[in-house]
Amino acid sequence: MTEVIEFQPGWELIVGLEVHCELATKTKMFCGCRNEFGHEPNTNVCPTCLGLPGSLPVVNGSAVEYAMRLGRALQCTVSPSVFARKNYFYPDMPKDYQVTQYDKPTNTAGKLELPDGSFVGITRAHLEEDTGKTSHQGGDGRIHGAESSLVDYNRAGVPLVEIVSEPDIRTADQAKAYVDELRKIVLALGVSDAKMEEGSMRVDANVSVRPVGEPEFRTRCEIKNINSIRSVGRAIEYEAKRHIALYDVGEKPTQETRHWDEEHGRTRAGRSKENSDDYRYFDEPDLVPLVPTADDIARIDAALPMLPASRRRRLAEITGAAAADVTLVVDRGHDDFVVSVVGVGADAKKTLTRVENDLPPDQPITLAPQSFAQLVIMETAGELTATQAKQVLAEMLENGGDPKAIAAAKGFEAMASGALEAVVDGIIAANPADWAEFVVADDKARKKLSGFFTGQVMKATQGQADGRAVAEVLARRAAR
Amino acid sequence: MTAGVAPTAVSIAAEVRGGTRSARSVVEEHLARIAEREPAIHAFNLVLRDEALAAADAVDAAVAAGDDPGPLAGVPVALKDNLCTRGIPTTCSSRILEGWRPPYDATVVERLRRSGAITIGKTNLDEFAMGSSTENSAFGPTRNPHDLTKVPGGSSGGSAAAVAANFAPLALGSDTGGSIRQPASLCGVVGVKPTYGVVSRYGLVAFASSLDQIGPFATTVHDAALLLEIIGGHDPLDSTSIPSPAPSLVDVLDRGVDGLRIGIIGELAGEGIAPDVLARLHEAANVLEKAGAIIDTATIPAAMYGLSAYYLIAPAEASSNLARYDGVRYGLRVDAPTTAEMNELSRTAGFGAEVKRRIMLGTYALSAGYYDSYYGKAQKVRTLIINDFAKAYEQFDLLLSPTSPTTAFALGAKTSDPLTMYLNDICTIPSNLAGQPAMSVPFGVGDDGMPVGVQLLAPLQGEPTMFRAAAVLEAAMKETSR
Numbered sequence: 037m038t039e040v041i042e043f044q045p046g047w048e049l050i051v052g053l054e055v056h057c058e059l060a061t062k063t064k065m066f067c068g069c070r071n072e073f074g075h076e077p078n079t080n081v082c083p084t085c086l087g088l089p090g091s092l093p094v095v096n097g098s099a100v101e102y103a104m105r106l107g108r109a110l111q112c113t114v115s116p117s118v119f120a121r122k123n124y125f126y127p128d129m130p131k132d133y134q135v136t137q138y139d140k141p142t143n144t145a146g147k148l149e150l151p152d153g154s155f156v157g158i159t160r161a162h163l164e165e166d167t168g169k170t171s172h173q174g175g176d177g178r179i180h181g182a183e184s185s186l187v188d189y190n191r192a193g194v195p196l197v198e199i200v201s202e203p204d205i206r207t208a209d210q211a212k213a214y215v216d217e218l219r220k221i222v223l224a225l226g227v228s229d230a231k232m233e234e235g236s237m238r239v240d241a242n243v244s245v246r247p248v249g250e251p252e253f254r255t256r257c258e259i260k261n262i263n264s265i266r267s268v269g270r271a272i273e274y275e276a277k278r279h280i281a282l283y284d285v286g287e288k289p290t291q292e293t294r295h296w297d298e299e300h301g302r303t304r305a306g307r308s309k310e311n312s313d314d315y316r317y318f319d320e321p322d323l324v325p326l327v328p329t330a331d332d333i334a335r336i337d338a339a340l341p342m343l344p345a346s347r348r349r350r351l352a353e354i355t356g357a358a359a360a361d362v363t364l365v366v367d368r369g370h371d372d373f374v375v376s377v378v379g380v381g382a383d384a385k386k387t388l389t390r391v392e393n394d395l396p397p398d399q400p401i402t403l404a405p406q407s408f409a410q411l412v413i414m415e416t417a418g419e420l421t422a423t424q425a426k427q428v429l430a431e432m433l434e435n436g437g438d439p440k441a442i443a444a445a446k447g448f449e450a451m452a453s454g455a456l457e458a459v460v461d462g463i464i465a466a467n468p469a470d471w472a473e474f475v476v477a478d479d480k481a482r483k484k485l486s487g488f489f490t491g492q493v494m495k496a497t498q499g500q501a502d503g504r505a506v507a508e509v510l511a512r513r514a515a516r
Numbered sequence: 517m518t519a520g521v522a523p524t525a526v527s528i529a530a531e532v533r534g535g536t537r538s539a540r541s542v543v544e545e546h547l548a549r550i551a552e553r554e555p556a557i558h559a560f561n562l563v564l565r566d567e568a569l570a571a572a573d574a575v576d577a578a579v580a581a582g583d584d585p586g587p588l589a590g591v592p593v594a595l596k597d598n599l600c601t602r603g604i605p606t607t608c609s610s611r612i613l614e615g616w617r618p619p620y621d622a623t624v625v626e627r628l629r630r631s632g633a634i635t636i637g638k639t640n641l642d643e644f645a646m647g648s649s650t651e652n653s654a655f656g657p658t659r660n661p662h663d664l665t666k667v668p669g670g671s672s673g674g675s676a677a678a679v680a681a682n683f684a685p686l687a688l689g690s691d692t693g694g695s696i697r698q699p700a701s702l703c704g705v706v707g708v709k710p711t712y713g714v715v716s717r718y719g720l721v722a723f724a725s726s727l728d729q730i731g732p733f734a735t736t737v738h739d740a741a742l743l744l745e746i747i748g749g750h751d752p753l754d755s756t757s758i759p760s761p762a763p764s765l766v767d768v769l770d771r772g773v774d775g776l777r778i779g780i781i782g783e784l785a786g787e788g789i790a791p792d793v794l795a796r797l798h799e800a801a802n803v804l805e806k807a808g809a810i811i812d813t814a815t816i817p818a819a820m821y822g823l824s825a826y827y828l829i830a831p832a833e834a835s836s837n838l839a840r841y842d843g844v845r846y847g848l849r850v851d852a853p854t855t856a857e858m859n860e861l862s863r864t865a866g867f868g869a870e871v872k873r874r875i876m877l878g879t880y881a882l883s884a885g886y887y888d889s890y891y892g893k894a895q896k897v898r899t900l901i902i903n904d905f906a907k908a909y910e911q912f913d914l915l916l917s918p919t920s921p922t923t924a925f926a927l928g929a930k931t932s933d934p935l936t937m938y939l940n941d942i943c944t945i946p947s948n949l950a951g952q953p954a955m956s957v958p959f960g961v962g963d964d965g966m967p968v969g970v971q972l973l974a975p976l977q978g979e980p981t982m983f984r985a986a987a988v989l990e991a992a993m994k995e996t997s998r
Contacts, residue, residue: 083620087840089613089721090600090622092754121836123882127855132839185855187844316882318891321726321833323755 040248041206049276050244050253051211052159052203053268055218056196057228058166058236059102065165065195066093066135073234077188085193087130092322095119099195100142100326102227103163104336106197107143109221109343110158114336116327117142117162119320124313128168128187136164136198138317142326148201148221149345150213151363157202168192197227203242203253208269208276215239215265220344220367232264239268243275245283254279255288259303261295271296275303347371355384365392369400376405382412390415394429403432411439421502423494424448448500456493456501460509463492475514486510522549522682525591525739529632532590535579539572539590543634546592550637550683558658559668559677560637561597561607568592571634578632585632588746593628594678594687597638598645599730600719601625608721609653610643612841612848612866622719623754624688624730624747631746636684639674643868644838645695645723647671648940651931652870659927660703662966666924669699669940672733676703679733686743687733692723693826694919694944696731697956701919701969704958706740706986707733709944711977712951713758715744716751722837724830725756727948737957737986741765744979763979769987773807776981779814779912781973784943790922792962797918800959800970803992804916804985814908814915818900822946825897827938828881829949832891834871835878841866873934898949905950905975913981915973917943919956923966943971953979957986959993 043049064071067084083091104114120138141162147155168189199218205211219230219237230237244256257279259271279289293306342350344366351362351371355378365371365388374391378384390412395401411432415425420443428442464471467489474485490506522545523531531537550563578585595601598608600618602625607613621629628635642652650658650673658673660666661681668677672689676699679687689696691709700707708731715730722728732743748762780801785794805811843849843862850861867875881890908915920940930937947954953976956969970989974982 083618086845088618088620088846089606089608089616089840090598090618090620090719092718094753094755123836123839125839125842125856125859127842127844130840130845132842133836314884316836316879316884316887318832318836318882318887321724321756322722 042248043207043245043276044280046248047245047276047280048248049206049208049272050203050246050256051205051208051272052242052256053201053205053211053214054240054242054258055199055201055215056238056240057106057199057222057230059099059195059197060226060228061096061098061102061195063096063098064193065096065099065163066193069193071194073236075190077186077190080190081192085130086189087132087192093135093320095323095326096195099163101336102195102225103142103161103197104328104333105225105340106199106222106227107146107161108333108336109225109340110143110146110148110161110199112143112146112158112161114143114328114333116140116325118325119163119323120317121320123316126167127185128170128189128192130168130189130192134165134167135320135323137162140325148214148217150210150217151345151348151360152213153359154210156204156210156214159200159202161197161199164196164198166191166194166196203244208272211241211272212265212269215268217344219265224341224343235263238263241268241272241275243272243279244289245276245279255291257289257291257303258293259296260293260306263298267296267298270301271303274301278303350375351388354378355388357385357388362388368397370395373401373403373405373408377409377412380406380409382409383416386416387412390425390429394426396433403436407432407437407439414439414443418502418505419443420448421500423499456497456505457509459493459496459501460489460506460513463489463496464513467492474510482514522546522685522735524736525588525685525734526736526742528591528685529587529589532575532579532632533584537590539575539579539585539634540569542590543568543572543592543636546636546682546684549681553661553681554683556659556664557661557677557681558656559639559674559681559683560594561609561640561655561674562605563637564604564635567604568634568636575632575634587631587742588628588686589632591633591686592636592684593633593743594637594639594675594684595625595635596641596645596672596675596687596689598641598690598721598723599625599638599688600721601635601638604638606638606721607655608644609641609655610841610866610868610871611654612862613721613846614654614848616846618719620719623716623751625719627747628688633686633746637678639672639678639687641674642671642695643871644721644834645671645690645692645728646834646870646874648694648698648937649925649927649930650674650699651927652868654868657927660924660966662704663924665926666966667702667927669702669920669924671695671699672707673699673703675733676700676705676707679703679705679735682735685735686739688730688743688747689733690720690723690728690730691944691948692727692729692830693948694941696733697944697954697969697971698920698940700733700956701958701971702924702967704961704967704969705733705735706737706955706957706990707731707969708740708744708955709947709953710744710748710979711758711953712948713756714748714762714953714977714979716754716757718751718753722833724833725837726833727826727830729948737983737990738766738769740955740986741769741983758977763977765980765983768980768984771984773804773809773985773988776804776809776913776985777911778804778809778811778914778916778985779908780811781819781915781917782813782815783817783819784917785813788921788939788942789918790962793918793920793922793968796960796962796968797916797970800989801916803989807988809985812912814912816901816904816908816915816946818897818904819946821897822901822949823938823942825894825901826941826945826949827877828890828894829898831874831878832881832894833878835875835882838867838871838875870934901946902950905946905952909975913974914978914985917971917973919943919969919971923962923964923968947973952976953982955982955986957989959989960996
C-alpha cells in the first residue's frame with residue numbers, strides 16, 4: 037500500500053483493527069464448562085470460570101489448536117507462548133484480571149490478503165479469555181444512573197483470539213473488506229461462528245489521520261462497540277472526519293477509547309477511567325508456557341483447508357476472469373463445483389456465468405458436476421439456446437435428471453441451420469422497412485435493430501432459436 | 517508439653533484398620549484435648565466436632581464391613597483455613613471471606629478423605645498466609661502451646677500449634693516463604709515444604725501462586741512422610757503439578773545418610789542467627805556426620821538477596837490474586853452508590869493492615885515504569901538463586917541451615933516493625949524461590965527452653981534423600997531425650 041489514498045483532500049486515513057473472535061470450542065478456555073450462547077444466566081459456570089478462591093485454570097487444548105490454525109491461515113509465525121495476567125477491576129471479570137497473552141503471543145507477523153489482491157499486515161493473534169456480561173437495571177440501561185447491575189458469567193472464560201492488524205488500512209472500504217475477509221477465513225477454518233450481531237466477533241478500530249506526506253502517525257482513538265461490518269465503515273469515517281475537523285480549527289484529538297453510537301451515527305468518549313488503566317501485566321503463574329513442536333505446526337499446516345484467497349486465485353486462473361469477478365461464487369462456496377464442472381470439459385467462462393446467475397445463491401449445490409457440465413457443453417455447442425438451457429437447468433434443480441433427456445423430453449432439439457435461415461428470411465420479408473434500415477445502419481444502430489429481428493425470430497420459433505445463430509444469419513443476409 | 521505423648525498417625529491408622537480401636541474413640545480423645553486447651557491456644561478458626569464424629573463413625577462402619585478405609589483410617593487432620601472445604605467456611609482468617617463456603621474441596625482434602633483421614637477443624641493463619649506469627653489473623657492470634665506468651669510462628673501457626681498441642685497428629689499448611697517450616701520450628705514439630713508441583717494447589721486459596729506449596733505437619737518424620745505420600749502426586753486440575761506420582765518416602769526412611777554429602781549454607785549460619793539456634797545446627801551436623809555423612813560448608817551467595825526478591829515477587833502475585841475480593845460475588849460487601857466505590861469500601865473494610873501493605877507493595881512493583889527495576893529485577897535474583905543452588909548441588913546431596921533465626925518470640929514483639937518480622941523468613945525463602953523441597957525437623961531447645969528446628973534442603977524432587985536425613989536427626993533426638 038505505497039500509493040497514497042486521500043480520505044479528504046490533503047488528508048490520509050490510518051486504521052488498524054483489533055478483532056476478537058470467540059472460538060467455537062465445546063468448552064471454555066480454562067475449565068470444562070460448556071461454551072454455548074443463549075443459556076439461562078449463570079448456568080454454564082464453575083469455580084474456575086467464576087474465579088472462586090482456590091480455583092485454577094487448565095488450558096483447553098482445542099482452543100490452542102484453533103488459535104494456531106487461525107495463526108497459520110494468517111501466515112503468522114507460531115512461537116512458544118506464555119499467558120499473562122492483565123489486571124484491572126471490572127465486575128464482569130471474575131478474577132479482576134484477564135488471562136491473556138502479552139509479550140509472548142502464540143501468533144506473530146502474518147498477513148491477510150484482501151479480495152483486491154492487497155495485503156494487510158497482522159501484528160499478532162493471541163489467545164485470551166472473555167469476560168462475563170453486565171446488564172444495568174433502571175436508568176437508561178447505561179452504568180451511570182442504573183439502580184443495580186446484574187452479571188451473567190456464562191461468557192466468562194470463553195476462549196477468544198484477538199487479531200491485531202498493522203496500521204496498514206487506508207480507507208473505510210478496506211477496513212470493511214478486511215473484517216469481511218477475516219470472517220470468511222475464520223468460517224472456512226471452522227474455528228468460530230464469527231457472528232458480529234451475537235458478539236462472537238467484535239471489532240475495535242484504531243483511527244487517526246495525517247496530512248498527506250507526513251511520515252509520522254498522529255494521535256489515534258480506539259473505537260469500540262462496533263457491531264456490524266457496515267458500522268466498521270461508518271465509525272471509521274465519522275472518527276476520521278472528527279479528527280480532521282479538530283485539526284482544521286487548530287485543535288487536536290485526545291488519545292482515548294471511544295464508543296460507536298449506532299443510533300446517532302457518532303462516536304462518544306468512554307469513561308475517563310478506561311483510559312488511565314495500568315494493566316500491570318505479568319506472566320500467569322498458574323499456567324505453564326505453550327510450546328508447540330515443529331511437528332505440531334506441520335500437522336496444522338497440512339490440515340488447513342483451502343482459504344478464500346486461494347479459492348479466488350484458483351477460480352480466476354481456471355476461468356480467466358478477474359479475481360474481483362469470482363468473489364461472489366467463492367463466497368457462496370460454489371467454486372469447488374465450478375472447478376469440477378470445468379474439469380469434466382465444460383467451457384470455463386460459460387460455467388462461471390451459469391453458476392453465478394442461475395444457481396440458488398445461498399444453498400449448497402446438489403447437482404452432479406457431470407450433469408451440469410453436460411448442460412453447459414450442449415449450450416456451448418449450440419444444441420440448446422440460452423433460454424432452453426435455463427429451462428433444462430430449472431428442471432434439473434427441481435427433479436434432477438440428465439440434461440440430454442430433459443431437453444429431449446421438452447422437445448428442445450437443436451434447430452437445423454437451414455430451418456433457422458428460412459424463419460429469418462420470412463421475418464425479413466415481413467418487415468421490409470426495418471430491414472432496409474438495418475442494412476444501411478452503422479454498427480450501433482444495427483445492434484438495436486438486431487434486437488427487434490431476434491425478438492421476432494424467437495417469437496416465431498417459440499424461443500428455440502439460438503440468439504447468436506440468428507445474429508449471424510442477419511449479418512450474412514445484410515452483407516449480400 | 518512435649519509432642520509425641522499422643523499416638524502417631526501411623527499407630528492410629530494401624531489400630532483403626534486392624535479393628536483394635538475405633539475411629540470414634542480417636543476423634544473423641546482429640547476433641548477432649550481440644551476442649552481442654554483450645555480456648556487458651558486458639559489454633560482453630562473452626563472445630564468440626566459433629567462432622568468429625570460422623571466421619572469417624574463412617575470409618576468404623578467401613579472397618580466393621582470388612583472394608584479398608586485407607587492408610588489414614590481414623591486419623592484426625594487439621595486443615596489450614598486457606599484450604600477449600602466443600603460447604604464448610606474457608607476464611608483465610610480474613611473478614612473479607614467471612615461466611616464464604618466453597619462449593620468444592622481442595623484436591624488435598626479430597627485425597628485425605630479417600631485415605632480415611634478425618635478433618636477435625638480449620639486452623640488459624642496470618643490473613644491470606646501473609647505473616648510469620650499468626651498475629652495477622654482477623655480472628656485473633658494463635659498462641660504457642662509450649663509457652664502461651666509466645667507466638668507459634670506463621671503463617672500456618674494454627675496448624676503447627678494444633679499438632680504441637682496434640683489436637684491432631686497431622687495437619688496441612690501452606691508454605692510461600694516459610695509458612696510451614698518456620699512455625700514447625702517454633703512449635704517443635706516436623707514441617708515440610710515439598711518441591712513446587714508435588715502437591716496440587718487446586719483449592720488452596722492463592723497468596724503467591726509461583727511460590728505457594730501445601731505440605732504436612734506431623735509429630736514424627738514417618739507421619740510427615742506418610743501424609744506427603746497421600747497428598748502428593750499429579751493432579752490434572754493444577755497445570756503446574758508435576759506429572760508423576762507422589763515420591764516414595766516411608767520406604768526409604770531407614771536408609772540412613774552414610775556417604776551423603778551435606779553442606780551447611782554459610783550465608784545462613786552466621787550473622788543474624790541466634791547463638792543457641794546456631795549451636796543446635798552444628799550439633800545436628802555432628803549427628804549427621806557421625807551417621808556417615810560428609811559435612812562441609814556450602815555457599816549460596818544470592819541467598820542474601822532472597823528476602824528482597826521475595827518481598828517483590830510474592831506481593832506482586834498477591835496484588836493480582838487478591839483482586840477478586842471485590843464484594844461483587846462472595847464475601848464481605850459494603851454497599852455504595854457505584855461499583856468502584858463498593859469495591860473500594862469492601863476491600864478497605866475486609867482486608868487487614870498487612871494484606872493491604874502487600875497489595876500496595878505488589879501493585880507498585882508491577883506498575884508501568886517500575887516493573888523492570890522491581891518485579892523484573894526480583895525475577896533475575898530468583899534465577900541467580902536457582903543457579904547458586906544448582907552449583908551447590910553439584911557438590912552436595914543435601915543442604916542444612918537453621919529454619920528460623922530465633923526461637924519463638926513474644927506476642928506483639930515484632931508487630932510494629934514489618935521488616936523485623938520479614939527477617940524471620942530469611943532461611944526459608946530461598947527454597948520457595950527455587951521451587952525446591954525443604955523441611956524443618958525439631959532439634960532440641962534454645963536457651964529459653966523453646967523448640968529449635970533445623971532445616972534440610974534438597975534439589976528438585978529430592979524429598980526421599982531429605983527424609984532419610986530427617987529420620988537420622990529424629991532418631992538422635994529420641995536417643996538424647998531417653
